[in-house]
Amino acid sequence: MMQVDQSVHTTLRERLKEIFGYSQFRGEQEAIIYSILAGRNTFVIMPTGAGKSLCYQLPAIVSEGTAVVISPLIALMKNQVDQLNAFGINAQFLNSTLSKAEMNKVKKDTLNGTLKLLYIAPESLTKEENLDFLKKANISFVAIDEAHCISEWGHDFRPEYRKIRGIVDNIGNLPVIALTATATPKVQQDIQKNLQMEDANLYKTSFNRKNLYYEIRPKVDAKKQLIKYIKQNKGKSGIIYCLSRKTVEEIAELLRVNDVKALPYHAGLDPVTRMNNQDAFLNEDVDVICATIAFGMGIDKPDVRFVIHYDAPKSLEGYYQETGRAGRDGLEGNCLMFYSFDDIVKLEKFNKDKPVTERDNAKHLLTEMVSYANLGVCRRRQLLGYFGEFMEKDCGFCDNCLKSPEKFKAQHEVVLALQTVLQTDQRFDVAHLADVLTATSNQYVTSYEHDRLAVYGKGLEFNEDCNFWCSVIKQITIYGYLEKDVDNYGILKLTQRGLNYIEDPYPVTLTKDHDYEQQGADIKEE
Ligand code: ADP
Ligand code: ZN
Secondary structure (H helix, E strand, C coil), rough: CCCCCCHHHHHHHHHHHHHHHCCCCCHHHHHHHHHHHHHCEEEEECCCCCCHHHHHHHHHHCCCEEEEEEEECCCHHHHHHHHHHHHHCCCEEEEECCCCCHHHHHHHHHHHHCEEEEEEEHHHHCCCHHHHHHHHHEEEEEEEHHHHHHCCCCCCCCCHHHHHHHHHHCCCCEEEEHHHHCCCCHHHHHHHHCCCCCCEEEEEECCCCCEEEEEEEEECCCHHCCCCCCCCCCCCCCCCCCCCHHHHHHHHHHHHHHHCCCCECCCCHHHHHHHHHHHHEEECCCCEEEEECCCCCCCCCCCEEEEEEEECCCHHHHHHHHHCCCCCCCCEEEEEEEECCHHHHHHHHHCCCCHHHHHHHHHHHEEEEEEHHCCCCCCCHHHHHHHCCCCCCCCCCEEHHHEEEEEEEEEEHHHHHHHHHHCCCCCCCHHHHHHCCCCCCCCCHCCCHHHCCCCCCCCHHCCCCHHHHHHHHHHHHHCCEEEEEECCCEEECCCCCHHHHHHHHCEEEEEEECHHHHHHHHHHHC
């Protein structure tokens, strides 16, 4: 931790207690606050619920002038502003919902320095009149919440977020603190590049939620399975996520006729009903809420015991965020997903009408999700690996660990896969590598003359199925023999472990992929 003045240390602790009522900082909060107070660019990647807001709220309060907080959602801003006001802190937001008089008050309080936090959406930030006034104000620093919105590679890209750097430069030479709850290594790099804060102090905590149990089941007779599951968890709080409003209504109704206290939540409901349903869930008048992903942002119910994805989510980022709402109190949290390839086809159809880059990215996110569902590898290893965290061992607390899909020993296969990566100059993705191994000739294979390589078609001696080789390559990536290139996503390179392996190979235990069709058939017979 940075060297700091004892008096600052004392002031921060006092304010923490006085204003927020906490006697201690959590995790790295204090170090983060020092970093921003020292005028350093600061980058915070922490899971939801870790306490990111305090990391900019407290330094804003103790600094002179006003901190600008950029946030994508009016609802999120309003929540925080209300909460800070209740604590006696002058915080306000600036957006198009304000009247002229309210707007003037905000501006006045900012210019005379009594406003501590000014929340603003990136769209409002780009407006000329707002920019002019911010230039005149004494701004302490800029906080960018939900910073993953900057990256096209994230699950929630907002083009206006890419303008933030230019605007901040326009206001003045200000330290920036960027915060997000999800960032794959690629997204993290993108954010830092775009905000020109490669030099930032980085604070990244583990994404491992040890108390969450991850499970995926084939989506066969899902309604029956769902009711059974909820009856087994009678009286416990749970969230069921569905893709469409229609399914939300249907499932809520299904639960009600089965004597489960459940309500729907989606953006199509009128605001009063929506709010009432949310409150009913928070106050435990109902046990289960059936919702679209609109539900959950900023909701902090500590004792949600299960989160069910009735439909497959669009990305692992979404899946991680949504399942993350279970077991916030550190106690039991069960995360169940019903998976079917039909759902994936549906999601792909949704993507069809999007602009090209957005569509490509959505496809990429979905492919990662499908891979997560299909692989027989420890779910936690996959999930954490996706967010750039390497786990040396299986977790022992997910369906793949406990129900252990069929395993096999591989050695020649692993060597062959690694050699294919080497012989293709470490410049290709899993699909291409599998094509080379199985002699699947296509324009890419021929144009790179990969059909002339020693490894071309060598995989056929072990297995003719392209999917088999894709699975092997993905598994040895999770196990650290290969890694994804951050600059060119999808491209695989050898790690030191991979290089050592080729020199001195040994048997590695791999698992067969799930066959949800087959597993589904088993459920039907039950
Ligand atoms: P995030 O933005 O990371 O999702 P929040 O800022 O919403 O998390 O904080 C999550 C919860 O943790 C809130 O209820 C907040 O009041 C609480 N919290 C934050 N910091 C502390 C702390 N130092 N001690 C106790 N509770 C804290
Ligand atoms: Zn596991």
